[in-house]
Amino acid sequence: xxxxxxxxxxxxxxxxxxxxxxxxxxxxxxxxxxxxxxxxxxxxxxxxxxxxxxxxxxxxxxxxxxxxxxxxxxxxxxxxxxxxxxxxxxxxxxxxxxxxxxxxxxxxxxxxxxxxxxxxxxxxxxxxxxxxxxxxxxxxxxxxxxxxxxxxxxxxxxxxxxxxxxxxxxxxxxxxxxxxxxxxxxxxxxxxxxxxxxxxxxxxxxxxxxxxxxxxxxxxxxxxxxxx
Numbered sequence: 001x002x003x004x005x006x007x008x009x010x011x012x013x014x015x016x017x018x019x020x021x022x023x024x025x026x027x028x029x030x031x032x033x034x035x036x037x038x039x040x041x042x043x044x045x046x047x048x049x050x051x052x053x054x055x056x057x058x059x060x061x062x063x064x065x066x067x068x069x070x071x072x073x074x075x076x077x078x079x080x081x082x083x084x085x086x087x088x089x090x091x092x093x094x095x096x097x098x099x100x101x102x103x104x105x106x107x108x109x110x111x112x113x114x115x116x117x118x119x120x121x122x123x124x125x126x127x128x129x130x131x132x133x134x135x136x137x138x139x140x141x142x143x144x145x146x147x148x149x150x151x152x153x154x155x156x157x158x159x160x161x162x163x164x165x166x167x168x169x170x171x172x173x174x175x176x177x178x179x180x181x182x183x184x185x186x187x188x189x190x191x192x193x194x195x196x197x198x199x200x201x202x203x204x205x206x207x208x209x210x211x212x213x214x215x216x217x218x219x220x221x222x223x224x225x226x227x228x
Contacts, residue, residue: 009077010036017080017100031065032081042071076123090118096141102129110135122157 011027018030027033038061046054054071062068067084069075072091078098081087086104089095092115093107101107105127109117119133122141133139133151140157151166160169 006040007037013078013080013098018082031067031084035061035065035067035069035081035084036075036079039069039071039073039075042069043073043075046071073118092116092136093118094120096121096123096125098124100126102127102131102147104130106132106134108132108134119151
């Protein structure tokens, strides 16, 4: 792909997923746009084993944008980093196509692995603000990681993860990031269980009150009180 075609594609990706953009010229100011262009250059140098030059470019980009992408990471088409401050993408991270990352996201390792140390994000994954994905495992396609979640194990496709540590909620087959950028209103299985228990408790309480009323009625008026 030529540089002009690539720039046009990146502009389209950012405009599609950020409603604040009013013109193509604004995209040129975006940290996401700047850091991805520099990553592509650094990654080519890294593949050719020009490690120092690759890291020099990536570190300059990190200082200017607040987004740190190791040049060894493998990133597909259509990555969108919204705002971006504090985003960290480790060396052996693999990112598929049309992935969305929000500010404060870490795609890191646990410090224990050798070789492949960082996560793999398949196509159409969305990782919300402040989420941490730590370790060498896969986040399945079309999955959504809730804000502030800490994910420490594999996530199947078409799921939502919430909480610390992350809890998996299956959502069904649909692509998430391009059609639904909502990173707040996510299902919470623990909260759902608590609400279910509350409803059961209220039902039992109502039944108990009714039984006590009937027992009192029987004590005062005998078995025929219900017919009065």
